[in-house]
Amino acid sequence: MLTETKLNKAIGWISDEDKWQAVANRDGKADGQFYYSVVTTGVYCRPSCGARLARRENVAFHASCDDAEQAGFRPCKRCRPNTASIAERNADAVTNACDTIRNAEEMPSLDDLATEAGMSRFHFHRVFKSVTGVTPKAYASEYRAGRVREELRSSNTVTEAIYDAGYNSNSRFYERAHKMLGMTPSSYRAGGKGEKIRFAVGQCALGAILGAASLKGICMILLGDDPDALVRQLQDAFPKADLIGGDPSFEDWMAQIIGLVEAPQLGHHLPLDIRGTAFQQRVWQALSEIPAGTKASYAEIAEKIGSPRATRAVAQACGANSIAVAIPCHRVVRKDGDLSGYRWGVERKKTLLDLESREAGQ
Numbered sequence: 001m002l003t004e005t006k007l008n009k010a011i012g013w014i015s016d017e018d019k020w021q022a023v024a025n026r027d028g029k030a031d032g033q034f035y036y037s038v039v040t041t042g043v044y045c046r047p048s049c050g051a052r053l054a055r056r057e058n059v060a061f062h063a064s065c066d067d068a069e070q071a072g073f074r075p076c077k078r079c080r081p082n083t084a085s086i087a088e089r090n091a092d093a094v095t096n097a098c099d100t101i102r103n104a105e106e107m108p109s110l111d112d113l114a115t116e117a118g119m120s121r122f123h124f125h126r127v128f129k130s131v132t133g134v135t136p137k138a139y140a141s142e143y144r145a146g147r148v149r150e151e152l153r154s155s156n157t158v159t160e161a162i163y164d165a166g167y168n169s170n171s172r173f174y175e176r177a178h179k180m181l182g183m184t185p186s187s188y189r190a191g192g193k194g195e196k197i198r199f200a201v202g203q204c205a206l207g208a209i210l211g212a213a214s215l216k217g218i219c220m221i222l223l224g225d226d227p228d229a230l231v232r233q234l235q236d237a238f239p240k241a242d243l244i245g246g247d248p249s250f251e252d253w254m255a256q257i258i259g260l261v262e263a264p265q266l267g268h269h270l271p272l273d274i275r276g277t278a279f280q281q282r283v284w285q286a287l288s289e290i291p292a293g294t295k296a297s298y299a300e301i302a303e304k305i306g307s308p309r310a311t312r313a314v315a316q317a318c319g320a321n322s323i324a325v326a327i328p329c330h331r332v333v334r335k336d337g338d339l340s341g342y343r344w345g346v347e348r349k350k351t352l353l354d355l356e357s358r359e360a361g362q
Contacts, residue, residue: 019061022047031085035062037073044068049079093117093124094131098139107140133302133310134279142277195241199234200254201227204261205355206348209324210234211257213250217271221257221324223344237322260325264292264356272326276317279310283317290331293356297335319343325352 022030030047037044038054044062045051062068065075065082075082084092097113113136114124128136197219199212210230212220220237222230234243256268274281282305290296296304298311298318307313318329321343330349334340342349 016061019047020056020059023059024053026050028085028087031087035065035068035081036060037062037068037071042073043076044073044081045076046079046081046085048085049076049081051076051078090127091131093119094128097124097128097136098132101136101140102143107137110136129307130309133305133307133313138278142279195238196244197234197238197241198244198247198250199231200245200247200250201230202254202258204258206261206344206351209258209261211250211254213253214273216273218253218257218323218326219273219275220322221260221326222322223324223348257326261352261355263359264325264352265359267292268326270326272323274323274327276320279313280317280320283314284321284323284327284329287318287321287327287329287332290328292328292331293359295331295333295353298332298340299335301332315340331356 019030019034019036021027023036026048028048033047035044035046037060039058039060040054044065060071062071062073068081069075094117097117100108100113100116110121110125113128114121117124117127119127125135128139132139134142195214197212197214199210199220201208201210203209206223207225208223208227208230210220210222210224210227210233211218212234220234222233224230224233253270256270259266260268274284276284283301286301286304298314299308302308302310302314305314314332318332319341321327321329324330324344330342330352332340339346339349339353
């Protein structure tokens with residue numbers, strides 16, 4: 001469990017001057033991490049309080065509301081520091097809205113969701129997107145996409161799966177089917193039956209590397225220690241597809257895939273068959289725009305895609321990326337520079353960043 005000092009250090013507020021800067025900037029990210037009191041007014045506030053800024057010499061900091069009240073200060077009536085913050089109330093409202101969407105037979109209207117949250121239509125739409133990274137409509141679509149994947153594996157027919165997943169017409173589903181599934185619904189239901197996947201396994205500075213391509217382009221790049229284990233992962237992803245190894249026409253693409261590790265500054269001209277939700281695809285597109293030899297934080301990516309509060313969702317999208325190095329999720333780090341996790345191991349992430357940094361410096 002983090003101590004107060006370690007927590008403050010992790011988020012950048014280790015000293016009183018750091019905390020004062022957060023107060024001066026009315027930094028909402030500091031809310032709940034500490035509180036400040038003003039001796040001349042006798043009140044204590046959240047860092048984001050909109051009240052007139054006090055003089056620095058009249059301000060003290062407290063770890064909790066209890067600490068501030070035991071020191072003789074009362075809660076500010078403007079920012080109400082001893083109640084749930086606006087961010088917490090918004091998060092609760094969005095959580096409830098997500099539950100409503102998931103449990104509804106048909107997509108609730110935006111007006112109904114906003115009324116349930118006690119917000120205006122416009123404000124609710126903005127709050128929902130800021131918390132989740134997607135609009136309510138997109139969230140419902142992505143939830144149904146997950147449902148339809150599950151239903152296609154178990155339902156008797158494709159039509160039954162479509163309706164059981166919450167789509168009220170076949171045409172609306174088929175408009176999005178290939179981007180959602182990467183293949184026709186009937187092929188997905190059959191485990192990729194009929195789809196041709198060319199693949200090859202090679203060696204690079206990171207160990208074993210597998211590249212695989214559909215007719216549309218590279219659909220999978222996997223890293224690991226055991227080549228056979230990588231092939232099994234490919235088989236698990238496409239259990240009934242026609243997997244074609246040793247295809248001479250795939251050798252040039254495989255050389256480019258290995259080059260993404262060994263000579264990242266050269267880039268690549270590989271077509272990609274990207275399969276994911278709308279939000280994941282927005283994140284992966286933003287990752288693809290990070291130049292080799294540079295890094296971005298999860299928060300910066302969230303900001304870039306227009307969802308500044310969706311840092312956790314951005315991290316999840318990075319973890320779901322199955323096209324390693326071509327979609328460079330290894331270039332995303334925490335705000336404090338920590339490498340964080342990596343689907344194929346933090347050591348590989350460090351090696352990739354070191355290789356890119358070294359080549360960029362040449």
